[in-house]
Amino acid sequence: QSALTQPASVSGSPGQSISISCTGTSSDVGAYNYVSWYQQHPGKAPKLMIYDVSNRPSGVSTRFSGSKSGNTASLTISGLQAEDEAEYYCSSHTTSSTSVFGTGTKVTVL
Amino acid sequence: QVTLKESGPALVKPTQTLTLTCTFSGFSLNTGGMRVSWIRQPPGKALEWLARIDWDDEKFYSTSLKTRLTISKDTSKNQVVLTMTNMDPVDTATYYCARYAISGYHFDYWGQGTLVTVSS
Numbered sequence: 009q010s011a012l013t014q015p016a017s018v019s020g021s022p023g024q025s026i027s028i029s030c031t032g033t034s035s036d037v038g039a040y041n042y043v044s045w046y047q048q049h050p051g052k053a054p055k056l057m058i059y060d061v062s063n064r065p066s067g068v069s070t071r072f073s074g075s076k077s078g079n080t081a082s083l084t085i086s087g088l089q090a091e092d093e094a095e096y097y098c099s100s101h102t103t104s105s106t107s108v109f110g111t112g113t114k115v116t117v118l
Numbered sequence: 119q120v121t122l123k124e125s126g127p128a129l130v131k132p133t134q135t136l137t138l139t140c141t142f143s144g145f146s147l148n149t150g151g152m153r154v155s156w157i158r159q160p161p162g163k164a165l166e167w168l169a170r171i172d173w174d175d176e177k178f179y180s181t182s183l184k185t186r187l188t189i190s191k192d193t194s195k196n197q198v199v200l201t202m203t204n205m206d207p208v209d210t211a212t213y214y215c216a217r218y219a220i221s222g223y224h225f226d227y228w229g230q231g232t233l234v235t236v237s238s
Contacts, residue, residue: 009181011164044224046165053214053231054165059224097165101223106178107155109165 012037012098012110019116025086028113030098031079036108038079042101045074045083049094057096058083085115093117120144122154122215122229129235130205136234140198140215144227147173147193153218154198155225156189158211166211170218171198207236 013031020026030037030045037043041061046054056065058074061081071086081100085092098110126138138156145152155170169189170178179187188201198215212233216225 011166040223042223046225053228054225055228056224056226059219059222059226065226099165099167099224104178104181106180107167107170107218107223107225109157109167112164 009036009102009104009106009108012100012108014096014098014110014113016111017114017116019118020085020088021118022088022090024088025084026088026115027085028083028096028098028115030081030083030100030110032081032100032108033079035104036100036102037076037081037098039103040101041076043074043076043081044099045072046097046099047092047094048097054097088117090117120217120227122217122227124213124215124229124232126213126232126234128233129237131238132206132236134205136200136202136205136209138200138202138213138215138232138234140200140229142196142198142215142217145217145220146196147171147191147198149173149220151220154191155216155218156198156200157214157216157225158209159214159231160208160211163211168202168213169200205236210234210236 045058152173156168212231219226
C-alpha cells in the first residue's frame with residue numbers, strides 16, 4: 009500500500025484560505041468516502057480535524073472543511089490563523105480493510 | 119473519557135524483538151465495532167499505519183511489514199500488544215496506538231506516543 013500523495017508544504021498569510029490535496033487510488037481515496045485529516049503540532053499526537061471526507065468532529069473550527077473528487081481529497085483552511093501552522097496528514101480506509109496515510113504537508117502562516 | 123497510552127522499551131538493539139503495549143480506558147474491545155490500530159512516525163517523517171485488531175479478533179497488517187508484526191489483545195486488561203521482530207535502526211520512531219471510531223473509518227482518539235530508538 010503506497011502512501012497517499014500530499015504537497016510537502018503550503019503557505020498563506022493570516023486571513024487567507026489554503027487548500028491541501030491528497031491523491032490516492034481507486035483502492036483507497038477513490039473507493040469510499042472514508043478520508044480523514046489530522047493536524048499535528050511538533051511533539052504532539054495527531055488530532056482529528058475532518059472525517060468521512062467533509063465532517064468535522066465536535067470542537068473543530070468551521071474554518072476547516074473537506075471535499076473529494078475521484079481519487080483526490082482536499083482540506084481547506086479558511087481565515088488562516090497563526091495557530092493553524094502545523095503538519096497535516098490525510099488518511100483513507102482501503103479496499104483491503106487497512107489504512108493508509110498521506111506524505112504530510114507542512115502549513116506555514118506567513 | 120477515552121484515553122490510550124503506549125508503553126514499552128525506549129531502546130532496543132538491532133535484531134531484537136520489540137513489544138509495545140497500548141493500555142486504554144473509556145471503551146472495551148469486547149464491544150462490537152471497536153478497533154485499535156498501531157501507527158508509527160520516524161523522526162521528521164510521515165505517519166505510517168502498521169496494524170489493527172478488531173473486537174472480533176480480526177487482524178490486519180501493513181503489507182510491507184506483515185511478516186514482522188503480530189497484534190493481539192487482552193480484553194480483561196484493556197490492552198493491545200504489538201510485537202515487531204528483527205528490529206533495525208530504520209524502525210526508530212514514535213509509536214502510537216489509536217482507536218478507530220466505532221462504526222467509522224477514522225482515528226478519533228490517539229495515545230501520546232512512545233519513542234523507540236533502535237541502536238547497538
